[in-house]
Amino acid sequence: MTKQASPYANAQGARTVTLAVQSWVGSLANVAVAQHLLEHELGYRVDIVQVDEVPAWDALSQGRVDAILEDWGHPEQEQLYVEDKKTIARGGDLGVTGHIGWFIPTYFAEQHPDLKSWKDLNRYADRFRTAESGGKGQLMDGSPAYLTHDKALVKNLKLDFKVVFAGSEAALLTQIKQFAKEKKPFLTYWNTPHWLFEKVPMTEVELPPYEEGCDADPAKVACAYPHTPLQKYLNADFARDGGEAADFLKKFAWSTEDQNEVSLMIADQKLSPAEAAEKWVDGHESTWKKWLS
Numbered sequence: 001m002t003k004q005a006s007p008y009a010n011a012q013g014a015r016t017v018t019l020a021v022q023s024w025v026g027s028l029a030n031v032a033v034a035q036h037l038l039e040h041e042l043g044y045r046v047d048i049v050q051v052d053e054v055p056a057w058d059a060l061s062q063g064r065v066d067a068i069l070e071d072w073g074h075p076e077q078e079q080l081y082v083e084d085k086k087t088i089a090r091g092g093d094l095g096v097t098g099h100i101g102w103f104i105p106t107y108f109a110e111q112h113p114d115l116k117s118w119k120d121l122n123r124y125a126d127r128f129r130t131a132e133s134g135g136k137g138q139l140m141d142g143s144p145a146y147l148t149h150d151k152a153l154v155k156n157l158k159l160d161f162k163v164v165f166a167g168s169e170a171a172l173l174t175q176i177k178q179f180a181k182e183k184k185p186f187l188t189y190w191n192t193p194h195w196l197f198e199k200v201p202m203t204e205v206e207l208p209p210y211e212e213g214c215d216a217d218p219a220k221v222a223c224a225y226p227h228t229p230l231q232k233y234l235n236a237d238f239a240r241d242g243g244e245a246a247d248f249l250k251k252f253a254w255s256t257e258d259q260n261e262v263s264l265m266i267a268d269q270k271l272s273p274a275e276a277a278e279k280w281v282d283g284h285e286s287t288w289k290k291w292l293s
Contacts, residue, residue, distance in 0.1 A: 017245045018047040020056045020065040023143065024169040026188035029262035030094065031077040032273035034280055037288055042244050052145040057233075061087040066238040067249050072098055072147050073228045074193040088237035090234030091242070096254035100147065100191045100225035102139070102205045117206035120158055125160040127185045137161040140188040142172040149221040150189055153207065156222040161187070171266070176200055180220075195264040229262045247277055251291040258287065 015166055029120040031058065033044040057077040059065045069091075081088040083153050102118075109115060113132055115124055121137070128137035139161045150163045166172040171197065172188065179186040180200040190202065209225035212222035239246050258280070265276035279287060 004058060013242075015043065015245070016027045016045045016047060017067070017242075018065045020059065020068045021048055021050050022053060022056070022070065023050065024191075025263045026096075026259050027070045028136075028266060028273055029259050029273060029276070031180070032266070032277035033254075033262060033280060033288075034069060036250065036266045036274065036277040037291070038248065040281075042248060043290055044049055044245055049068060052143075053147065054145075056069075057081055059089070059236050060233060061085065063235050066235050066242065066245075067091060069252065070096075070250070071231045071233055073231075074147075075095070087236050087237045089234050091234045091239070091250050093253055094230040094232055095258050096193060096229045096230045096259055097227055098191060098193070099227045100189065101128035102150075102207065103188055103190045103202035104205055105183075105186060107183060108204045110208075115205070116209065118159065121205065122160045123157075124185075128161070128187050130164070132164045133162040137187065139163045140172060140175055142169050142189060143167055144195045147225075148189060149215060149218060149225070152219055152221045156220065157208075179216055194262055195260045195267060197265070197270065198260075225239060248291055251293075253291075254287060258284065 016035035019031050019034060031048060035048065036048050038044040049059065051059055051065070053072070054077065055073065056065065056068050057074060060068055064205065073181040078088075082090060083157050090151055104115065112124065114120060129194075130138045131136070132138060137160060139150055139154060139159075141163050142165065143146055144165055153159075154161050154163060167177055169268045172190075176190075176201060187205070189204075190196070192194065196202075208222055210226045215221045215226075232252070234242070234246060234249060239250075242249075262276050263281045265271045265279060266273055269276075271279065
């Protein structure tokens, strides 16, 4: 579960911070930049733990990780660990607003301007059919471990589609790029912000409007995903006693453009996370200096 990736790994008496990272590239970008600055500016050793979204809350509560830098909204875990048990503390806004939705390639949207919302999807179901989806249209998803209501949405909106999981963001990304290369239609679960939109323009298909509480019962969801200001969370003991590292992570907040810049370097330009972080840090001192003050 733990990947050692620090120049301070063998240092005696090194101060250590353990960060959770999820499997999408935006999370990787956050952690890479935080790790670089914690190590090179503050002298910490940083350990990285790759863990899915919900298990990350358990690990954070138990102190096996010190911080989650990008949470997309888990009200049950927040109530349990922040409000009730008080083992997790809020770390503030990341500075990025996230939104999950259903998207089609813009080239297909321009060819079919009447395809605007979920109400129009069944007319086009045969165009999205694949070997994996059988006689239904395919709704491409990443991992069942992600925040997704898509199976419930398909059922509750009576759509002639089947949710097919690729297994990860990377696998779904590969599928999208292949469809786009061949100019084929596809319908996919995806999120903004994301660097992919610069490479494959996509248009969102409207779902029924989101209203507070419409996603409270996972089995009955029949509404769009919310626009969510992404949040940071710290282990409560670390938030109180974590010194410079905890102060730094509370102040760590950047823009969508910053995150996309690092993500693009990692996922498209094939830089390592450490190389991408160093390149971003070298060019954005005025941004990160504020996190250290």
